[in-house]
Amino acid sequence: MSDRTRELRTYAVGYVLSLALTVAAFAMVRWPSFGARAIFGTVLTLGLVQMAVQFRCFLHISLKRSSRHDLQLILFSTLIIALMVSGTLVILFNLRRRMMG
Numbered sequence: 001m002s003d004r005t006r007e008l009r010t011y012a013v014g015y016v017l018s019l020a021l022t023v024a025a026f027a028m029v030r031w032p033s034f035g036a037r038a039i040f041g042t043v044l045t046l047g048l049v050q051m052a053v054q055f056r057c058f059l060h061i062s063l064k065r066s067s068r069h070d071l072q073l074i075l076f077s078t079l080i081i082a083l084m085v086s087g088t089l090v091i092l093f094n095l096r097r098r099m100m101g
Contacts, residue, residue: 010057010060011057011058013057014053014054014056014057014058015057017050017053017057018050018053018054018057021046021049021050021053022050024046025042025043025046025047028042028043028046029043051081055074055077059073061073061074
């Protein structure tokens with residue numbers, strides 16, 4: 001199998017997995033069949049799995065090779081995600097406080 005075929009297969013698998021994880025998270029929220037905490041935990045888990053799929057299939061970061069550049073990429077991505085999540089939570093809690101009191 002050529003490198004190009006292997007790379008295309010990796011992209012196809014990543015696309016299908018990302019799509020399935022997104023649809024699963026959407027379905028959990030759209031048609032709730034569990035409690036709010038269970039749904040939150042499941043969506044959080046699906047998000048973390050999707051992040052791992054993105055790293056492996058699209059960014060080609062695997063556990064086999066550990067180079068400095070890959071580590072820097074993961075740390076920077078984690079920093080950006082943490083900033084986005086914390087900023088969103090600050091805004092949401094601020095809006096909640098204004099609306100409720």
